[in-house]
Amino acid sequence: IPALTIENLSKEYTGGFRALKGISLEVQQGDFFALLGPNGAGKSTTIGIICSLVSKTSGRVAVYGTDIDVDFAGAKKNIGIVPQEFNFNMFEKALDIVVNQAGYYGIPPLLAHKRAEKYLRKLGLWDKRNVSGRMLSGGMKRRLMIARALVHEPRLLILDEPTAGVDIEMRRSMWDFLKELNEDGTTIILTTHYLEEAEALCRNIAIITNGEIVEHSSVRDLLRRL
Ligand code: ADP
Ligand code: ADP
Numbered sequence: 116i117p118a119l120t121i122e123n124l125s126k127e128y129t130g131g132f133r134a135l136k137g138i139s140l141e142v143q144q145g146d147f148f149a150l151l152g153p154n155g156a157g158k159s160t161t162i163g164i165i166c167s168l169v170s171k172t173s174g175r176v177a178v179y180g181t182d183i184d185v186d187f188a189g190a191k192k193n194i195g196i197v198p199q200e201f202n203f204n205m206f207e208k209a210l211d212i213v214v215n216q217a218g219y220y221g222i223p224p225l226l227a228h229k230r231a232e233k234y235l236r237k238l239g240l241w242d243k244r245n246v247s248g249r250m251l252s253g254g255m256k257r258r259l260m261i262a263r264a265l266v267h268e269p270r271l272l273i274l275d276e277p278t279a280g281v282d283i284e285m286r287r288s289m290w291d292f293l294k295e296l297n298e299d300g301t302t303i304i305l306t307t308h309y310l311e312e313a314e315a316l317c318r319n320i321a322i323i324t325n326g327e328i329v330e331h332s333s334v335r336d337l338l339r340r341l
Contacts, residue, residue, distance in 0.1 A: 116180040117141045118193075118271045118302040119165070124174030126160050126326075134160040136326040137174065142304055142319070144179075144270070147297045149313035149334070150306045152323035158306035159199060161323075162275045166196045178271060192220070195264030197274040201256050203263065205249035209240055212248060213263050220267040227266065234262035238292065254285040261292075272296065274305040278312060290316055314338065 119142040126135040134157045142148045150158050163169030165176055167187055176183045178190040203212045210231055217227030235241045238258040243251060251259060257277065264272060277293075278286045293316060297303050307313055313320050313334060320337055322330035330337060 116144075117177075118144045118146065118179060119304065120175070120177040120180075121161070121165075122175040124161070124164065124176065125172045126157070126164065126169065127172045134326050135164075135171075135174075138323065138326070138328045140321050140328060140331060142271075142302065144302055145297075145300065146302055146304075146319055147293075147317045148302075148304045149317040149320045150304065150323060151308065151310060151313050151320055152306075153308055156323045157326040158323060159275055160326075162196065162198070162273055162306060165273060166191075166194065168198075192267065193270045195267070195269035195272045197257075197260045197264045197272070197277055199275040199279065201248075201260065203248050203256075203260065206247055208245050208247055209235065209251065209259055210244035212259060213266050216263045217266045222267060230266045230268070231262070234265045238262050239288075254281045254289075257281060258289070261289075265296075269301070271302045271304070274303070276306055276308070278307075278309075 121138060121140045123137045123139055124135055125137050127133050150161065152158055160169055164171045167183060179193050181190040183190045213231035213235060214227045217230060222230065232241065235244055238261055240255060240258055240262060243255060248256065248259065278289055281289065293303060317334050320332065320334050321328050
């Protein structure tokens with residue numbers, strides 16, 4: 116079964132704007148997948164629907180075969196989301212932000228702490244564990260959200276513009292981290308408006324513009340045709 120199935124997904128925002136016009140896509144387990152498109156294309160809307168922060172108008176979304184309308188809690192166990200906006204409590208310490216997220220998933224405290232340490236170390240934030248969120252740089256905040264999204268060890272990690280506003284050096288180290296995570300078996304989907312980023316990381320790609328998928332192929336095939 117695919118990691119993610121989207122069938123005929125439409126979104127009409129209040130006011131009538133059609134952000135998604137019946138998109139369909141499938142992402143296989145183990146893939147590193149890019150949803151590429153310009154600003155306003157509908158990428159964040161798609162991510163928002165997958166994690167139930169945005170309601171959909173019609174269509175179907177399933178995560179490892181579990182329909183999010185039927186069993187969202189079940190689907191959620193398999194997903195880690197790294198949203199574009201910093202949405203953690205800025206006054207909480209980095210370690211607490213990650214440990215508390217584990218609590219939402221019912222992970223017992225000892226294991227939560229172990230996992231938080233593991234991912235904060237991997238993301239180069241262990242030294243900052245007692246620093247409150249607001250004191251971290253933009254790149255550190257982004258990495259903190261990645262650690263938080265991984266604490267329940269989801270099979271599918273979805274990142275919305277993970278390197279937006281991140282400097283070149285930090286971008287490379289995030290790319291290395293994500294590559295390694297994917298090689299270890301985590302399916303990854305990211306949205307980006309940089310073709311370069313999709314090219315550096317991803318195997319398969321869908322291009323979205325004006326709420327429609329205009330390409331859905333391997334990155335290699337796409338580059339050959341460009
Ligand atoms: P992307 O992530 O690709 O930049 P978005 O999914 O954020 O695109 O937005 C797609 C379109 O939907 C944009 O034109 C945006 O202005 C519009 N949009 C996003 N959120 C809302 C909202 N809450 N109400 C109305 N329109 C919205
Ligand atoms: P719950 O419903 O379990 O209480 P929420 O949906 O309130 O959890 O999420 C708490 C915070 O964590 C919110 O800011 C939300 O955006 C974020 N969040 C929710 N699910 C995930 C996830 N799978 N990965 C990363 N962050 C998430």
